[in-house]
Amino acid sequence: MSEPVKVCVTGAAGQIAYSLLYSIAKGDVFGSDQPIILTLLDIAPMEGVLNGVVMELMDCAMPLLKEVIPTCDEKVAFKDIDAAFLVGAMPRREGMERKDLLAANIKIFKSQGGALDTVAKKTVKVVVVGNPANTNALICSKYAPSIPKENFSCLTRLDQNRAQAQIAARLGIPNSAVSNVIIWGNHSSTQFPDVRHAKAIVNGKTVPVPEAVKDDNYLKNEFLTTVQKRGGEVIKARKLSSAMSAAKATADHMRDWWFGTQGDNWVSMGVFSTGAYGIPEGIMYSYPVRIANKQWKIVEGLEINDFAREKMDLTAKELCEERAMAEEICNQ
Ligand code: NAD
Ligand code: LMR
Incomplete structure (x- = not known):
């Protein structure tokens, strides 16, 4: 040993x-x-x-x-x-x-x-x-x-797991058949759960999630708000914040950091921004990352359309505001 x-x-x-x-x-x-x-x-x-x-x-x-x-x-x-x-x-x-x-x-x-x-x-x-x-x-x-x-x-892995589970349930497939969901930004209700680059295995074939779901309106509205507000819904129901699912996601996060991501797959985690995807530097922003040798690397080159751009900037703006508030408190 x-x-x-x-x-x-x-x-x-x-x-x-x-x-x-x-x-x-x-x-x-x-x-x-x-x-x-x-x-x-x-x-x-x-x-x-x-x-x-x-x-x-x-x-x-x-x-x-x-x-x-x-x-x-x-x-x-x-x-x-x-x-x-x-x-x-x-x-x-x-x-x-x-x-x-x-x-x-x-x-x-x-x-x-x-x-x-x-x-x-x-x-x-x-x-x-x-x-x-x-x-x-x-x-x-x-x-x-x-x-x-x-x-x-x-930790934004809980949001990723929630998003993955919503898509799997919608398609009636196992959770393990959905991969590469992205959480951009803040672990808050401004986060952007993005499945535009995610994959699903349906009837033995790997297809892009938007193609499998066939409902852009659902992906841009109900899916988004369900994931964004899930923490609040759990609090309303349990009168306590999520704990079992948060612990599972925390374990997933560190296990993947320790052992690396599988093949071409990525996971989302909040990391220090140095400007990737036009996000302001110096905030902790959730990105898709691949990990090897205990080092994460932001996945590059993903296409960002106008809808995504707006959502990604909105959550970045909230993080900049939080940073200013936090620095003020720390300097008191
Ligand atoms: P909890 O109240 O059950 O437990 C928190 C524990 O932290 C308590 O035992 C408390 O005494 C202890 N604590 C307080 N100040 C401390 C300090 N300075 N040093 C060490 N311990 C201290 O809360 P919980 O349900 O376990 O949630 C913990 C935190 O995790 C909360 O802030 C919650 O909002 C957050 N959370 C985050 C996610 C996420 O996805 N990022 C998910 C769920 C919960
Ligand atoms: C969650 O997402 O469940 C946690 O962050 C707890 C909360 O306050 O929502």
């Missing part, structure tokens, strides 16, 4: 972590033969709950889990880690937009950026899940200047 990887999950006493920790510890993310050391970060008032989670992890008797380190100290949690799942943050409640969480959550990511900078490995791979995920990831990276910007990302 190889050396253990050291992995931190923040918000470890919360809803998402409860599903995510099991998935990581049983090998879904880093491989079924990869030993793991888990560090679990939460805040002091949650210490008792965190200890309960530690007991349950122990009671799972997982072969890969070598050690569990619960802590309320960021520098203990991030010491020499290879991967970070930054989940810990306040979730929104019914009637809120995710950016309403900026004031409450952004300082968590400023502080954790600083701690990562000081004690984590410079190769650490960071996925930010806590909302507003894109802007939190941007701030985290800003306060960790010694770690490459490419090592920070935010």
Whole structure:
């Protein structure tokens, strides 16, 4: 067996972590033969709950889990880690937009950026899940200047999975028969779920999704708003934000970063923009990426029509506004 990887999950006493920790510890993310050391970060008032989670992890008797380190100290949690799942943050409640969480959550990511900078490995791979995920990831990276910007990302895989599942249900085919759905922009209601380049396997033949769906009006309207508003619908129904599906998407995101994407396929993740597809530089924008050797690369050359351009710019504008708000809060 190889050396253990050291992995931190923040918000470890919360809803998402409860599903995510099991998935990581049983090998879904880093491989079924990869030993793991888990560090679990939460805040002091949650210490008792965190200890309960530690007991349950122990009671799972997982072969890969070598050690569990619960802590309320960021520098203990991030010491020499290879991967970070930054989940810990306040979730929104019914009637809120995710950016309403900026004031409450952004300082968590400023502080954790600083701690990562000081004690984590410079190769650490960071996925930010806590909302507003894109802007939190941007701030985290800003306060960790010694770690490459490419090592920070935010979760839009849940939106991708939602979009893929909607198309599969519409066509009556398995989820695995739909690929290359794209989420552009912010993990918010301005995101642009784009299936213009997606593929579906229908009756054994691979066809472009628009050709298979045969309903442009559905793809430009109902499909779009269903995916954009899905998080809010789950909150309305559960009175809590999505947790099982968020944990699954988080695991998908890191697994693909760790092991790479398959063949010609791509996945969407929020990454630091340097201007690709005419998007402003210096925001965390969700793009289609291919991954090899733990390095992501934005898929180039996809055709962008007027409809897509407008949607992509709208969500970029929101991210620029969030960045300005976040910087103001951080400078206070
Ligand atoms: P939760 O309230 O169940 O758990 C959050 C945990 O974070 C709590 O245990 C809390 O004590 C902890 N926490 C708060 N501040 C912390 C800090 N400074 N350091 C470490 N831990 C801290 O919430 P949840 O349902 O697990 O959701 C967590 C976050 O993920 C929310 O912001 C939610 O909106 C977001 N989310 C994002 C996506 C996505 O796709 N990006 C999907 C679902 C949820
Ligand atoms: C989601 O998409 O389910 C999460 O971001 C939670 C939320 O606030 O919508």
